[in-house]
Amino acid sequence: MLTVQLKYLRYAAGAFVMALLTAVVLPILIGMQPILSVNIPYLTKAMLAIPAALIIWLDYGMIRQALAQQREEGVTTLWLPIIGQTLWFVVLTWLLLTPALGNFVKTMTLPMMLLGWAGLMISLGLLQRRERAIALDEAGIKSAMRLESVALVAAVYATLFYGITLNWQSGLTVAVSVLIIIDPRWPAMWSAYRRFRLLRQLADQGLKFQNPRALDDLPKITDIVAEKSGVLTSDDLKIRSITSVDDRYSDYDVLGITAGLLAGTDTPMARALLQYAREYNVYPSEASEQEKIPYVGASGVINNERFQIVSASYASEHYEINEATLDQLIALGNSVSYIIDGVQIIGILTYAATFNADLLKFDRFLASRHINLHIVTADTNGSLFEMQKTLRTLVQPQANLTPEAKLAAQASLLRNDHTLLVTNQAVPVEIEDAMVVGVNGALEFADIKAPGIAQLHELWDTADLLQQNDHRVLTITTILSALLIILAAGVGVFFSSWLFIAPIFAVGIRLVLSLTLSAVVSED
Template identity: 25%
Template sequence: MKHDDMKMHDMHDMDHDHGDMMMHGGHMMHMGNLKQKFWVSLVATIPIIILSPFMGIKLPFQTTFPGSDWLVLLLATFLFFYGGAPFLKGAKGELAEKNPAMMTLIAMGITVSYGYSLYAFIANHFLATQTHVMDFFWELATLIVIMLLGHWIEMNAVMSAGSAMEKMAALLPGQAQVLDQDGQQHAVDLKDLQEGQTVLVAAGEKVPADGLVVNGQSQVNESLVTGEAKAVAKKTGDQVIGGTVNGDGTLTVKVKGTGESGYLAQVMKLIKQAQQEKSKVEGLADKVAKYLFYAALVAGIIAFISWFFLADLNTAFERMVTVFIIACPHALGLAIPLVVARSTAIAATNGLLIRNRQAIEVADQITMVLMDKTGTLTQGAFKVNAVQPTGEMSKTQLMAYMGALERHSSHPLATGILAYNDAEKITMSQAENVQTIQGIGLTGAIEGQTYQIVTADYLQEKQIAFDTAAFETLAAKGNSISYLIQGQTVLGLVAQGDQLKPEALTFIKALKKRHIQPVMLTGDNQQVAEKVAQQLGGMTVQANLKPEDKEALVQDYQAKGEVVLMVGDGVNDAPSLTRADIGIAIGAGTDVAIDSADVILVKSNPNDIMHFLNLAHATSRKMTQNLWWGAGYNILAIPLAGGLFAAWGLILSPAIGAILMSLSTIVVAINAMTLKLKN
């Protein structure tokens, strides 16, 4: 098996369990079946609550029976190792990265609770202690259950079942039909396919790898991979991309790219790299948890040293443990998940699906929005505004030839030409061997002669003479212009205009009001892009772009210190969507683009982006408020619990600390539910 093939399949295998993973502290933490862990832990917690005291106080509903303390010990031990496992693993990862955060704070709380409670159990049952040593089994159980609930709420709100790389891998077939030297056909697993082998791709099958057509011709659907024309003619000598779907012909293909050398693998690699870089962004809750961890650690050590000299070892130990346990982030653990759950529910009712919590936290920092022209700012419904043949060719013949080629494409410009021909009842010629010229147009044969539909940039690049004055005049009116050529001769042009979306102008104005720079990305010519930008009140334009230029632009802007939001819809947009600080996919786009994005627009309405920014602003404000409520309790309780102000009669008992902790959690929950979207 080739190394490259192995790596490509490893990507798929690695990402298969993505639904059970979540981001924390700059790393992916495997949460296992979080829902199951929560319910099992809740069942184990109920008898602990009934059988053990609350911070040393026996509540009215609590009871005991002979051996009940042993049952509590067994259930608490099970909870610590089963329910606490995700947090212990997460803390291990955070400490390995020298970046303690929420997982470390939780792990410290449950470890100290369990360890001290185990000591208390041994002291009360097997050591000759004069006083009863208070345990914290009740607090251990409730902390684990609340933290599991918080993380389940958050993961359930923002995660989807799929992933970008899983959808990428799903584009490829499981096997390929390889032809040996004798022409015999046999099935080979895709992971065993090697460069130089020849494969047979039957009608309707997926192309197994990048390669060169050595025999046959067919129409190949490339839309899921490149976002370009749906039907692309392929014949001997043409290149095909792994993952595309063969039409009604049979192709014999010589494999040129497998594993990491293939197009899909390259896109997957870009997505993976961008995901890794984005995962380094530290969430607000993790930053707060980091400071609380250090604060609790320092306060606990100071409390231990102080009380060791002021009282005795047992008192010093108990004070330190009380500090660590009161520092447990019950409210902090729910502060963000509850807001996220409320926010995602509001977003869904407004045509937004939020898949990444960090997108909400980053939204207020956005300085640039990069977006396509066609379909985002314009309606994507082109209308023929001018037909200008040259020489002896008539308008009807020009449109018949162009229609013959364009009916092999689903590009919006092709749709406009075909609609014109239907309206004018023009009978189109028959074209053969039609194929797409990436970023340029089409080529094909009509009545034995080769014709091409190209752009003005192509004509200038190939130094083919054309009427530049006519081009300037038509382009200045916002038209996209296509030329029909034969060899080095221009036979005529068709100018088509697109209509702005009614809400586009409002959207651009709203961005500027927020001091966010809008940037138009288009494969169209500079004049058309500038005309559209002028109609929208002016904006930065990046024209004549090919699909691979987009990610490079995102990186360039980020390198200049810009915080970038990217809007896209195709597989070729997936690396850019992932690379951007926030990626927004249009709901009508491909699965890969959608799974690469942080936010999905159910409708292709640019104003929904403003709804997201407004909701994100309101959500961030609620997060900050909840973090202050959650962390504020800890900031006040930690020094009081440690007895650092005992000389002034200020000392917080564990019971009072627990009551304040519960009140803080209730306030956080109520505050989260008051989140609303103001348009």
Template identity: 25%
Template sequence: MADAMEARPPSAMQTTTFTVLGICCSSEIKLIDRILNHLEGIENVSVNVLAKTATVVHDPAKAPASRIVSALNGAHLKAGIRESGRVQIESRRWPSASVVASGALLLVALCSYAFPPLIWIALLSVTVGVLGMLRRAVAALRRCVLDINVLMVTAVFGAIGLGDYLEAASIVFLFTLAEWLEAKSTNKARVSLESLLNLAPQTAVIAETGETVHVKDIMINTIVSVKAGELVPVDGAVVAGASTVDESSLTGEFMPVDKEIGSNVWSGTMVLTGFIKVETKAVAEDSAVARMVKLVEDAQNRRSHMEEFIEQFAKYYTPGVFLVAAGTAIIPWILSVHPLRQWIYLALVLLVIACPCALVISTPVAKACGLSAAAKMGLIFKGGNYLEALAKVKAMAVDKTGTLTEGAFEVVEVQCWEPNANIRQFLHWISSLENMSSHPMARALVEYARVRGVKPSSEVRNFDSIPGGIAGFVDDCYIKIGNAEVALNNGWLRENELRDDEAGIKTSYVGMVDRCIGYFCLGDQLREEAVRAVQELQKQQIHVIVLTGDSKAAADHVQKQIGENVQVEAGLSPEGKMKKIAELKETWGLTAMVGDGINDAPALTESDVGVAMGISGSALATETANVALMSNDLRRIPEAVELARSSLRKIYQNVAMSLAVKLLFFGLAFGGLPSLWAAVVADMGTCLLVIFNSMRLLHKHGGGESSSTSSSQVLPQAQSINVDEFSEPLLSSERRDQDEEAPCLCCKGRSSQRET
């Protein structure tokens, strides 16, 4: 793999991610920076302690990947090139032989209280356990870096110099054991990330040949076959078969989705039933799951403001405490203050306390757990900064069309006035004619008829688009469908007989030559979860405002449905939405924007946190937003706010615990109760406590079914229209067959225009 990278043009900078399993503490970030920044051709280095990776921007001609690996391994950091979309986990079920041997020898040495010569076994315990620490400490000192290994080795040899052999052996054993425990607990946190990155299938079966190939080799328009129990390998459309698909891995929505011919399916989702053939619409690297994995990987490697602040603090904290420790030992020696041994011992305790591990990982481990939990919920943050910002959001603007509403026409009412035709015959005329149209409402009408067992006729003659509508022959009946102007111009109805239009509802009339035979209404319906989502946001003390380019009447209609206390702004251009966001930021502070369309991109960019409807939203909206919502379930928005706030609380708790332990041991040390082994236990124990505290985010927010997945929990929508009130229930198969065989009597014996 490295050779392939080295063969690239010398002028092209490339980004390579390396696994660095030897990272045990954030203080080693400086060590990796020093190692790599001295190499020619290195442009930027970013280290992720939790993921144990280093992302390097480098010139492959001057600094090939193999040379970078060699440089890192020269400091005993166990480095290697990371395969994209994979997390390498160093799995050690039990401590290493050196840790076990060091502990066993320490137990023997403790018997020196009964048999004093056994005290020398403690030195053997040190020798067995200290070698790994010593190698890493030497590598750090060669590059003038004070990391945890340097501090611990200094404390160990200092204790030996004072004749406290048991203390030295205790430090070595407790530190190496704590390293193993920390690695195991960190790996548990990283397993969540690994399960996410391994979502993308690696192989696919070509439908035509049955050959199994790597997904990277599949081109657009290739047809692959997927059977029950398998993951969909590509983004595409179903061209044969039908199935039920579990999309929870991508969207966080636990309800399976029925798929049929024409339905879109996504890579990484699970086929639960049936067998389907899928025509590829995107290559593997452009699939929805690949984009999601890339976003998560980038977010993990991007440092948040809090993280950068803590790292800057630690940069001065460790050398500062080291100087204090040195002064504690040297100044009493110069002044001949006795007992000198006590001051040196105190200095060694301060060296152990100087290790900033728990403090430095307090932010990244909570951030990583929060990002992983969000991904399982179908929310992809593009960086820890936006997780922190969303926790502090005071106002949230929400687009109407396609965000609060479905963004597509939906049949809300059907009325048939023709005495010689039932509702199924009426739907047959409408769907047959609309099936020939390309108007956005046509698909909704055809689909509405289809689910009620009505198929459009394939023999529509003389189909024509007329001003305000369409017309044509369906089963020898000349049918017109049009707006109110069509109904008036054809003399079907008088003006006072027209149906009063509601905001957001479009009425169309269906007629023959001399009469109106009925009408239907379509509208852009509010999403069923929209009311609950807005209410939850308001409970979180967030000011919600709806922004729309629609008319004031349409905006008022939505306001009545979601609540009169929600501010709605209508008739806004993309620039108008952007200005409203700027006004909200001035009035309320941190502001978020939720949108899905191209016209929302400026507002998403202007906001502090832009949230895009990921899969259904436009590519531009997804690119400009800071958070991608992979499903269309708006209840994920308040859940994301709660997760962000929980993550921020974890960060504050972790920092507080880390500083509290440091201050406590500073106080004990200067209060005359110094203890090296207790300081080691407290320092490494705090690291474990920070990790376990952060991992609670995974169990609380990412570990189980969301509380909002049940549609029965959604509040009823105000003023919603039930289409079943205006149409007959689905007919039995016997009745349907009888109706299909019955002749069309609607126009027999009546004057009608015939095809000539």
């Protein structure tokens, strides 16, 4: 919201009251007699003084608002009404001093000017309220600047053409009409409102936005880097085996220790392991000081000894493992974790995750959009065997990575501006500048948050609609606005004998369109 706000509706109320008062003692149209003839010297000049002071004061406030708007939003269209209302009053004063004839100046009287000024203030007040709800995008800003330029050029044309062919008062009167008949931001606001409606529909489907402008970049995406666990796979894990490799512990001991480390946490692994332990009537060991090791596993203290469950990649880097055994387990398509007593490996856990139910649909969607899928995971190569056979869009998967290597691989892929990260994990600061879609949870730094991969196709479909909206709606409304400007500037060439666009009629057109926009667009 702008830091400088004006009470336009109060100015409108004051102008309307003054219009009623002046309509009693001054002519409503040029050539008419006033309703009440009052013989007071300098009455007209006295009545001009009050609106003159108000216009000067309002111009000052509007100039401050225009400068703030330019600074905060990058565009302002207030210069047109500022110039228009000031020029209107100047021409009106000129006509009182040097009367002129012509259709264009018939309504150039103080009561009509005050009535039109009240309508202009109402229009500006309505627009100011809607500015709080609608932010213009880059295309909208460019459209507003183009229309503003068209209006200024048309005003200069009207001044010169009618000034030379008729009289300069007529020329300036038509110029006032051109300057106030539209607000150049209307097309952009209509387009932005349509965009808002589309985004609201996505929000109703569970798709939320930290950065709504990220949708504009989706059609340019050529590659997606996706987290495997919990994104491409379901939360249903199947424990295949848990085996002791230390003579001090039996298989059941290792199962109890592992279940104890994860007891009390609500993760797919914890649920699967506790269910597996129940099937073998094994109770979780009592653990304290339970901690999650980010991107690695978990740890805790059992019987005054610290135990850990860690990924195979972490264990390979920090402990001595049997590579032949690991290769055999991986070859069977297993994911592998190791249980460690703080000094050495005491057990091996093998498990597998089923595909996300929407994975094949997601793969077809990526293929239809010609998008490549990249998987970067700390899990074993074996966990990717089935995916490599099934997914047509999967290219160069990277597995069995340490947390540092995984982050480096993701960062390398995401340096491409046309690459998107889909994850259910916290986004490290190293890659928070990348475009991120967070699924299955509220993630910090995610540009877009979605319930799951099944909804991602709706993002691209909406991005297509937004592009069509920006092009079609913006183009149509801009053309209509330009036609109104041309109407105000050139209608007298063909219809000057019986139809004219004076400022009061221009305000009427502007007010009708402003009320329509106000009725459609909510302040919220």
